[in-house]
Structure formats: C-alpha cells, structure tokens
Amino acid sequence: MAVMWGLAYATLVAALVVRVRATAAPPPEPVHPLPGEPLWPTRLHHALFALLLVGAPLEDLVLGGAGRGRAAGLVAFAAGVALYRVAGRTLGDALSPFVAPRPGAPLVTHGCYRLVRHPIYLGQALIALGAPLTLGARWVLAVTAAALAVLVLRIVREEEALARTFPDYVRYATTTKRIVPFVY
Secondary structure, eight states: OHHHHHHHHHHHHHHHHOOOOOTTSOOOOOOOOOTTOOOHHHHHHHHHHHHHHHHHHHHHHHHOOOSTTHHHHHHHHHHHHHHHHHHHHHHGGGOOSSSSOOTTOOOOOSGGGGTBSOHHHHHHHHHHHHHHHHTTOSTTHHHHHHHHHHHHHHHHHHHHHHHHHOTTHHHHHHHSBSSSTTTO
C-alpha cells in the first residue's frame, strides 16, 4: 500500500515539474526581474515548495506516514497540479516567476482567470496541502503553513503590481474573485 502512495506522489511531482513543448515552437525568452524588484519573495516561495516536495517523502521514509487523509491529500495534490498546469498554459508567454508582470505581456482574463485572479496560487495551495497528506507527512505541514503565508504575500504584492501596470486591473478585480471561485 505504501508503494502505491509513493508511486502516485512521484507521478504527480513529475507532472508538476516536467515541461513538454512542441519542438516546432521557439523557446520563450528568459524572464528577468524588473530593476529594483525584490527577489526574496520568489526565492523563499521556490525554496519552501522544494522543501515541501522533498520533505514529504523524506518524512514518510524516516518516520512512516499517517494513514488518515491520504486519499483527500491525493485528490487535492492532483487537482492542484492540474490547475497549476491549466493556469500556466492559459497565461502562455505572460507567465513569470516574479511578482511584477512580464514587460509587454497582456492582462489575462480568460480561461480559468475568468473565475479567479490567481488560479496558479490556488493550485499551489492545493499542492502545498495535498502533497504532504498524500504521504501522511504531518510534520511537513509546518512547511505548508509557511508556503501558504508566502502565497498570501505574493498575492498582495502581485495585485499591487498588476494595478500599477494594467489600467483595467481594478475593474477586473472588482468582478473576479481573488483565489476561491464565487467565494473569495
């Protein structure tokens, strides 16, 4: 049974990190932070998610995982990976790891961005909660709490940057929920 959970976890991590592109399409231009943009939120965000994704299997290996909540964790993890991928594909060339929008990128309001302003962060929140639960890793949930706090910080800073960059963002924000469809 433990092998099944580990295989499911490994499959979802692979689906999260492996990028597949059509060979005919040129690779996107590398993204660079804008001058003066602080990099610590992006670095902390990536470090916490790496720690979370590596820490869960390590905790399971060393301490063994709790049995309860694994199925719910797997559903949340899979939904998070799917939403992360769909939202990233919807952003297309506008996708950036930084808080400030990519120069010249349009404001994306179609696809899953019609329902929420930050579907990638919703996907990442589901991943942060679901990944440890899938393996029964309860201690790693402390990293989940920190990762969720960083996501909140990024949302606040990103919305400020989007409002500065796109005149239509304020109108879009008043008609579209932030992170939970139809709720918040």
